[in-house]
Amino acid sequence: MSSTSKAPKNAKKSSLKDRGNLFDIAMAQVEKAADVVGLAPKVRAILAQPKNELIINFPVQMDDGSWKMFKGYRVQHNNLLGPYKGGMRYHHEANLDEMKALASWMTYKSALHDIPFGGGKGGVRVNPSTLSAREKERLTRRFTHALGDNIGPEWDIPAPDVGTDGQVMVWMMDTYMNVAGYSDKNAVRRVVTGKTIHSGGSHGRSEATGLGLVYCIEEWAKDAELDLDGCTFTVQGFGNVGSHLANLLTKRGAVLVGTGDHGGYIANPEGLNPHKLRQYMAKTGTVAKYQGAKEISREEFFGLECDIFIPAALELEIGPDEAKSLKCKMIAEGANGPTYPEAESILKERGIEVIPDVLANSGGVVVSYFEWLQNKRSERWELEEVREKLHRRMSSTYRAVRQCATQRKLDMRTATYVIALERLQHSYSERGIFP
Numbered sequence: 223m224s225s226t227s228k229a230p231k232n233a234k235k236s237s238l239k240d241r242g243n244l245f246d247i248a249m250a251q252v253e254k255a256a257d258v259v260g261l262a263p264k265v266r267a268i269l270a271q272p273k274n275e276l277i278i279n280f281p282v283q284m285d286d287g288s289w290k291m292f293k294g295y296r297v298q299h300n301n302l303l304g305p306y307k308g309g310m311r312y313h314h315e316a317n318l319d320e321m322k323a324l325a326s327w328m329t330y331k332s333a334l335h336d337i338p339f340g341g342g343k344g345g346v347r348v349n350p351s352t353l354s355a356r357e358k359e360r361l362t363r364r365f366t367h368a369l370g371d372n373i374g375p376e377w378d379i380p381a382p383d384v385g386t387d388g389q390v391m392v393w394m395m396d397t398y399m400n401v402a403g404y405s406d407k408n409a410v411r412r413v414v415t416g417k418t419i420h421s422g423g424s425h426g427r428s429e430a431t432g433l434g435l436v437y438c439i440e441e442w443a444k445d446a447e448l449d450l451d452g453c454t455f456t457v458q459g460f461g462n463v464g465s466h467l468a469n470l471l472t473k474r475g476a477v478l479v480g481t482g483d484h485g486g487y488i489a490n491p492e493g494l495n496p497h498k499l500r501q502y503m504a505k506t507g508t509v510a511k512y513q514g515a516k517e518i519s520r521e522e523f524f525g526l527e528c529d530i531f532i533p534a535a536l537e538l539e540i541g542p543d544e545a546k547s548l549k550c551k552m553i554a555e556g557a558n559g560p561t562y563p564e565a566e567s568i569l570k571e572r573g574i575e576v577i578p579d580v581l582a583n584s585g586g587v588v589v590s591y592f593e594w595l596q597n598k599r600s601e602r603w604e605l606e607e608v609r610e611k612l613h614r615r616m617s618s619t620y621r622a623v624r625q626c627a628t629q630r631k632l633d634m635r636t637a638t639y640v641i642a643l644e645r646l647q648h649s650y651s652e653r654g655i656f657p
């Protein structure tokens with residue numbers, strides 16, 4: 223486990239594949255915590271690589287009648303504590319090393335919360351905005367069929383991620399159900415989570431990652447003695463995570479002063495209305511050129527004065543340059559892996575605290591677990607019940623991480639991994655390996 227990746231000065235100038243090996247970065251983060259824990263070499267060796275890495279090349283018929291080949295992935299990092307669990311991403315830069323990193327982060331998210339899941343991640347290398355709805359459906363069904371028994375309700379359970387949503391999950395579920403034995407059809411609906419409400423999804427799942435972030439921010443604000451009512455924040459990325467987060471934080475009195483995505487960046491020191499922004503985004507596909515806000519550059523966005531900055535776009539957006547220009551008190555990582563290690567040390571020097579991805583954005587997988595449980599028990603929980611249960615888990619896990627960080631003098635990221643690694647180590651040392 224060693225990091226060979228170097229951050230470009232300005233993270234955005236390069237495409238994802240030029241930004242270094244994400245899996246090396248993920249492993250370096252774990253390595254630091256493994257030293258604190260005194261992780262046994264044999265457990266380090268197991269966690270240093272995924273158990274299974276699957277690449278599937280499959281054809282899809284396009285609307286014009288042509289056939290096109292696509293590359294699909296599913297990486298299964300670890301299933302010691304329960305079935306592999308994690309999202310399916312549709313993105314034109316999806317690649318194996320990225321999937322490996324994302325899958326490993328899922329292992330640590332589940333272990334951190336002590337939920338009975340392991341870690342996995344997958345997806346298809348495609349720009350979903352170039353597909354018609356019918357093409358997206360055919361691609362999803364063909365990919366799911368090609369995955370066959372590599373997914374399953376007690377084996378590997380996909381969920382939404384970048385470029386996928388509840389509808390994509392419902393197509394996956396339906397495809398899997400239709401090849402499952404006739405009498406098992408309904409029993410297997412928990413093969414995916416993040417489904418729409420009508421097709422077996424849980425109330426509160428689509429807002430869950432954003433709400434989980436808010437619960438973490440509330441805990442942090444108590445410690446920092448900051449009143450969320452009237453504090454300012456910026457969000458990079460206004461997709462499912464960013465838009466829900468902005469809405470929920472605004473309801474608590476915080477003011478959204480800047481946001482942006484692949485289309486461009488905007489700012490308004492008087493505050494942006496997340497509800498209207500979301501409606502605008504649904505029409506145009508970007509927040510850029512939203513009326514009632516000033517257009518700004520990416521550099522200006524990272525220099526905006528605010529209390530809290532929430533990266534909620536893709537990985538590796540905060541390089542050394544961004545870390546130097548940020549003018550916030552705290553960063554809550556809505557995205558997975560948004561911060562380069564070099565940037566992290568600059569933030570530390572500057573006294574900017576980071577609530578790490580594995581903790582901050584774990585509300586999604588927590589409510590996925592609730593959905594899986596509801597399906598298994600043929601239950602439907604009310605929205606308030608889901609929110610209350612999520613609140614309890616996020617705040618108690620946040621407190622455990624904070625306590626570990628304080629007692630052992632660690633940053634929050636390392637403390638997060640320490641808790642997860644200790645759980646995994648205990649289980650490995652009791653169970654050993656077979657035979």
Ligand code: GLU
Nearest residue numbers: 308309381383586587590
């Ligand atoms: N894709 C989400 C994540 O990165 C959710 C995973 C899940 O619900 O299984 O955490």
